[in-house]
Amino acid sequence: MYKILSQFLTSIAYAMLCTTLFAPERNLFFEAENNYPITIGVEVEKQVESFSSSFEKIDVYTTKHCGNMLVLDGAIQLTQWDNAAYHEMIAHVPLLNHPHPKRVLIIGGGDGGTLSEVLKHQDVAKVTLCEIDGEVIRVSQKYFPEFSKSFSDPRIRAVIDDGAAFIQQYHDYFDIIIVDASDPEGPACVLYSEEFYTDIFNALTADGIVVAQGESPFFHRDLIKEWHIRNKKLFKHAAYYYALVPTYPSGVIGFMYASKSFAPDHHKFLDSKQLPENLHYYTPELHDASFILPAFINSIFK
Amino acid sequence: MYKILSQFLTSIAYAMLCTTLFAPERNLFFEAENNYPITIGVEVEKQVESFSSSFEKIDVYTTKHCGNMLVLDGAIQLTQWDNAAYHEMIAHVPLLNHPHPKRVLIIGGGDGGTLSEVLKHQDVAKVTLCEIDGEVIRVSQKYFPEFSKSFSDPRIRAVIDDGAAFIQQYHDYFDIIIVDASDPEGPACVLYSEEFYTDIFNALTADGIVVAQGESPFFHRDLIKEWHIRNKKLFKHAAYYYALVPTYPSGVIGFMYASKSFAPDHHKFLDSKQLPENLHYYTPELHDASFILPAFINSIFK
Numbered sequence: 001m002y003k004i005l006s007q008f009l010t011s012i013a014y015a016m017l018c019t020t021l022f023a024p025e026r027n028l029f030f031e032a033e034n035n036y037p038i039t040i041g042v043e044v045e046k047q048v049e050s051f052s053s054s055f056e057k058i059d060v061y062t063t064k065h066c067g068n069m070l071v072l073d074g075a076i077q078l079t080q081w082d083n084a085a086y087h088e089m090i091a092h093v094p095l096l097n098h099p100h101p102k103r104v105l106i107i108g109g110g111d112g113g114t115l116s117e118v119l120k121h122q123d124v125a126k127v128t129l130c131e132i133d134g135e136v137i138r139v140s141q142k143y144f145p146e147f148s149k150s151f152s153d154p155r156i157r158a159v160i161d162d163g164a165a166f167i168q169q170y171h172d173y174f175d176i177i178i179v180d181a182s183d184p185e186g187p188a189c190v191l192y193s194e195e196f197y198t199d200i201f202n203a204l205t206a207d208g209i210v211v212a213q214g215e216s217p218f219f220h221r222d223l224i225k226e227w228h229i230r231n232k233k234l235f236k237h238a239a240y241y242y243a244l245v246p247t248y249p250s251g252v253i254g255f256m257y258a259s260k261s262f263a264p265d266h267h268k269f270l271d272s273k274q275l276p277e278n279l280h281y282y283t284p285e286l287h288d289a290s291f292i293l294p295a296f297i298n299s300i301f302k
Numbered sequence: 303m304y305k306i307l308s309q310f311l312t313s314i315a316y317a318m319l320c321t322t323l324f325a326p327e328r329n330l331f332f333e334a335e336n337n338y339p340i341t342i343g344v345e346v347e348k349q350v351e352s353f354s355s356s357f358e359k360i361d362v363y364t365t366k367h368c369g370n371m372l373v374l375d376g377a378i379q380l381t382q383w384d385n386a387a388y389h390e391m392i393a394h395v396p397l398l399n400h401p402h403p404k405r406v407l408i409i410g411g412g413d414g415g416t417l418s419e420v421l422k423h424q425d426v427a428k429v430t431l432c433e434i435d436g437e438v439i440r441v442s443q444k445y446f447p448e449f450s451k452s453f454s455d456p457r458i459r460a461v462i463d464d465g466a467a468f469i470q471q472y473h474d475y476f477d478i479i480i481v482d483a484s485d486p487e488g489p490a491c492v493l494y495s496e497e498f499y500t501d502i503f504n505a506l507t508a509d510g511i512v513v514a515q516g517e518s519p520f521f522h523r524d525l526i527k528e529w530h531i532r533n534k535k536l537f538k539h540a541a542y543y544y545a546l547v548p549t550y551p552s553g554v555i556g557f558m559y560a561s562k563s564f565a566p567d568h569h570k571f572l573d574s575k576q577l578p579e580n581l582h583y584y585t586p587e588l589h590d591a592s593f594i595l596p597a598f599i600n601s602i603f604k
Binding site for chain 2: 031037038039040041042043063064065066081082084085218243244246247250251252279280281282283285286288289290292293294295296298
């Protein structure tokens with residue numbers, strides 16, 4: 001009786017082991033942990049980092065087709081394959097919309113991707129990068145070496161601090177502020193608040209521009225609407241634009257643009273400037289076009 | 303000894319049973335069957351149809367957040383939640399680019415979504431829809447009732463036939479041809495061939511326009527490049543534009559535009575026309591903007 005039972009259980013266990021471990025390639029997929037109607041799965045080779053910092057869970061994967069991939073609290077932050085759209089559009093849109101962007105602040109952006117794009121601008125004299133989580137910088141320098149050299153540029157000062165507290169020291173100082181934050185859960189939550197944007201307004205010069213990671217227009221309509229209403233009250237110009245990023249939820253990421261002086265889509269100073277080199281996504285024509293939104297996104301702002 | 307072994311195996315089997323059957327909501331996800339670096343998963347409630355027609359495998363799911371979803375040969379064709387972008391952009395871009403689109407041919411499009419958008423144009427006198435698979439029409443009328451009434455419009459003639467053969471009967475006849483095809487695998491393969499486009503050219507009037515489902519600019523660069531080169535040889539104008547569709551691979555779908563007379567992005571006739579009603583995605587400004595491509599897509603065409 002024991003023999004039959006043990007044989008029976010052995011065969012069940014073996015069948016289930018095969019199903020779980022060997023059969024489905026699904027085991028090789030990382031899937032973003034979120035509650036959106038659609039999930040993104042990326043085929044991975046290996047999990048090369050997995051630990052919790054003081055602020056968030058940090059995972060790094062090598063993937064089959066997308067290069068290295070950074071994941072914070074279960075959400076894909078960037079892959080080597082498709083990060084250019086995000087980093088170019090969050091950096092070059094404000095920088096090319098401003099005639100002389102000398103002082104730039106990046107809040108978040110510890111991976112160095114936005115920083116690398118900002119440093120392509122010769123008129124930028126000083127970049128301050130304020131990242132709350134030093135572990136993001138450390139891990140990114142290891143797995144995204146294409147961005148790591150930007151941290152040794154003489155124009156950059158990296159600060160490990162809470163961006164919301166850090167910005168309160170400044171008044172009428174930065175020409176451009178880029179909020180390169182993760183989702184409004186966990187440590188980045190405060191970076192979506194009204195108080196933070198009042199501080200941003202105060203830290204900007206009289207013709208300053210702020211651009212922020214602006215979530216998915218498919219999944220965060222209420223957040224984007226409220227945020228835009230607040231920005232419209234504070235700033236002369238408030239607008240929204242977008243870029244295609246297949247590994248982000250819904251395949252598209254928006255950006256909030258607000259400025260004290262310069263309208264979002266004119267980059268009229270570009271004629272007297274040099275276009276940054278090695279662009280994969282940004283073009284001057286697309287700069288304007290990316291503010292022209294599908295009707296269902298426009299309706300958020302009405 | 304048997305007792306210990308059986309207890310051990312029982313506990314393993316139980317643990318694995320729990321993991322496999324109860325823990326992951328993953329069982330509720332449909333994932334598109336393709337070989338792209340990124341997979342799209344949609345949370346489903348129930349599979350309500352699953353059978354093979356003479357041409358392809360047809361599945362319909364009810365989903366948790368995206369309404370009903372049609373899947374052909376493992377690839378998501380449409381969901382009730384996000385189909386508007388595709389159907390509006392494949393229909394209104396050519397129709398609003400033409401001063402008097404009277405005769406329209408839709409090849410494929412058995413779900414009726416493109417047809418519904420085409421019929422919003424009062425100047426359209428006759429629409430021929432040529433779908434190879436009658437089962438797609440039957441199933442879609444059941445699960446996408448919002449499109450089904452378009453099949454009873456007096457202006458429409460639905461034909462169950464191979465579009466590549468059907469089009470050879472026509473010469474200098476259609477003002478607009480819309481190729482609303484699935485991927486270049488299975489029955490739609492022929493709809494990407496040079497011969498087919500020569501037949502399309504011949505079937506179009508002297509100022510005719512063709513627009514076709516143009517795959518993902520992230521995943522089908524070679525196909526798009528070759529196709530565009532051919533179209534440029536045949537037609538006066540050849541261009542590419544795109545729309546955001548989260549349930550399609552990479553979250554974006556392109557369209558091939560080719561025309562004997564009218565440039566792609568001017569819709570200069572719009573002033574004298576009425577804009578179709580109930581638009582969720584298309585706007586006249588977006589019409590132009592959707593032809594302005596990110597640098598990495600532009601580079602396909604260089």
